[in-house]
Amino acid sequence: MPLIAILPGDGIGPEVTSQARRVLEALGLDLQFEEAPVGGAGYLAAGKPLPDATLALAKRADAVLFGAIGDPRFDALERRLRPEAALLAIRRELGLFANLRPATLFAGLEDASALKPEVVAGLDIVIVRELTGDVYFGEKGHRTTMEGLRQGFDVMSYDEGEVERIARVGFEMAKRRKKKLCSVDKANVLETSQLWRDVVNEMSVQYPDIELTHMYVDNAAMQLVRRPTDFDVIVTGNLFGDILSDQASMCAGSIGMLPSASLSAWSGANGMYEPIHGSAPDIAGQGKANPCAAILSAAMLLRHSLVDEASALRIEAAVAAALAKGARTADLGGSLSTSAMGDAVLTELQ
Numbered sequence: 530m531p532l533i534a535i536l537p538g539d540g541i542g543p544e545v546t547s548q549a550r551r552v553l554e555a556l557g558l559d560l561q562f563e564e565a566p567v568g569g570a571g572y573l574a575a576g577k578p579l580p581d582a583t584l585a586l587a588k589r590a591d592a593v594l595f596g597a598i599g600d601p602r603f604d605a606l607e608r609r610l611r612p613e614a615a616l617l618a619i620r621r622e623l624g625l626f627a628n629l630r631p632a633t634l635f636a637g638l639e640d641a642s643a644l645k646p647e648v649v650a651g652l653d654i655v656i657v658r659e660l661t662g663d664v665y666f667g668e669k670g671h672r673t674t675m676e677g678l679r680q681g682f683d684v685m686s687y688d689e690g691e692v693e694r695i696a697r698v699g700f701e702m703a704k705r706r707k708k709k710l711c712s713v714d715k716a717n718v719l720e721t722s723q724l725w726r727d728v729v730n731e732m733s734v735q736y737p738d739i740e741l742t743h744m745y746v747d748n749a750a751m752q753l754v755r756r757p758t759d760f761d762v763i764v765t766g767n768l769f770g771d772i773l774s775d776q777a778s779m780c781a782g783s784i785g786m787l788p789s790a791s792l793s794a795w796s797g798a799n800g801m802y803e804p805i806h807g808s809a810p811d812i813a814g815q816g817k818a819n820p821c822a823a824i825l826s827a828a829m830l831l832r833h834s835l836v837d838e839a840s841a842l843r844i845e846a847a848v849a850a851a852l853a854k855g856a857r858t859a860d861l862g863g864s865l866s867t868s869a870m871g872d873a874v875l876t877e878l879q
């Protein structure tokens with residue numbers, strides 16, 4: 530029986546993952562669930578954001594459903610003890626280098642988007658974000674300059690192996706979709722990005738059917754709100770992908786709508802699945818959070834780690850049907866609570 534590790538985390542994390550779990554349970558599949566604390570909750574339970582038992586569970590499980598981490602009470606702790614350190618460590622420990630972030634506009638949500646309905650109608654793009662390298666994982670620290678000024682530094686780097694394996698995910702994804710891949714970088718300024726661009730170009734000879742384009746990240750940010758539907762698959766580095774995916778979420782109606790899959794291989798074994806949003810301290814504990822991103826992350830879990838496309842489609846269809854009938858949390862302009870939105874999805878589950 531497949532074991533699903535549920536790591537609810539902090540803030541709205543437990544609120545949204547509990548709805549995703551209800552939906553998974555309602556499918557009637559033979560699944561086993563085990564929960565463990567992570568982030569601020571991990572720090573409170575075991576003195577560190579990623580307790581050993583939580584990491585062991587994540588490694589043992591067939592897939593991980595992750596909520597969100599982050600708690601302002603812990604923002605002043607040394608960096609390795611902050612909630613965010615747990616998320617970075619788990620991605621690194623499980624080798625989850627490929628982060629798929631689909632941004633899809635569900636029918637009926639055109640008015641929730643920050644853009645005009647005619648600009649976002651039919652939006653269906655995927656951001657393939659590299660997840661275990663870049664400036665996130667380089668040397669970092671504080672030092673004093675010769676002039677006696679405090680200085681912070683974070684080293685940005687990629688080696689060609691790291692670029693090649695994420696670019697392959699981008700090309701393979703494009704092959705299965707509209708055969709269009711846009712690689713986003715900052716090669717006009719950064720050596721890291723020049724290497725990125727060179728490696729992506731070298732690989733493109735293996736994919737003659739894919740139309741490859743390159744775009745600087747500043748232009749990509751602009752094009753994403755100008756004509757988002759011109760994109761299909763975007764492949765980019767860790768930092769640019771983090772920023773562009775939050776931006777893409779508002780094209781799709783809300784950050785509460787975007788799920789993600791973090792994979793250690795194209796096949797998806799041992800994946801972790803989480804909404805792209807954070808712990809939302811401003812609405813935590815109020816039952817206001819939109820659980821759709823977490824529910825759609827559960828669908829991605831079934832698709833990629835359990836290779837159960839039919840069940841993934843059942844969940845996605847139920848979310849679409851609930852939205853089509855007008856179910857909306859506050860971020861989408863409605864008034865349903867988190868659990869009422871979960872109920873609405875469950876009602877539509879065929």
Ligand SMILES: NC(=O)c1ccc[n+]([C@@H]2O[C@H](COP(=O)([O-])OP(=O)(O)OC[C@H]3O[C@@H](n4cnc5c(N)ncnc54)[C@H](O)[C@@H]3O)[C@@H](O)[C@H]2O)c1
Pocket residue numbers: 541545596597598599600601613616784785786803804805806807808809810811812817818819820822860
């Ligand atoms: N993957 C993660 O666990 C993750 C991702 C991003 C941020 N964080 C952490 O979360 C904390 C808060 O960060 P932030 O405020 O910059 O980002 P956030 O994503 O938590 O929230 C940004 C805004 O979006 C809203 N929002 C987010 N998710 C929502 C949902 N499901 N439904 C309705 N509204 C939603 C919030 O209320 C807030 O106004 C920080 O500690 C940060 O480090 C964690």
Ligand SMILES: CC(C)[C@H](C(=O)O)[C@@H](O)C(=O)O
Pocket residue numbers: 613616617771805807
């Ligand atoms: C919380 C933070 C470490 C994380 C990231 O930057 O990757 C988050 O913003 C995300 O998008 O998952």
Ligand SMILES: [Mg+2]
Pocket residue numbers: 771772775805
């Ligand atoms: Mg982010």
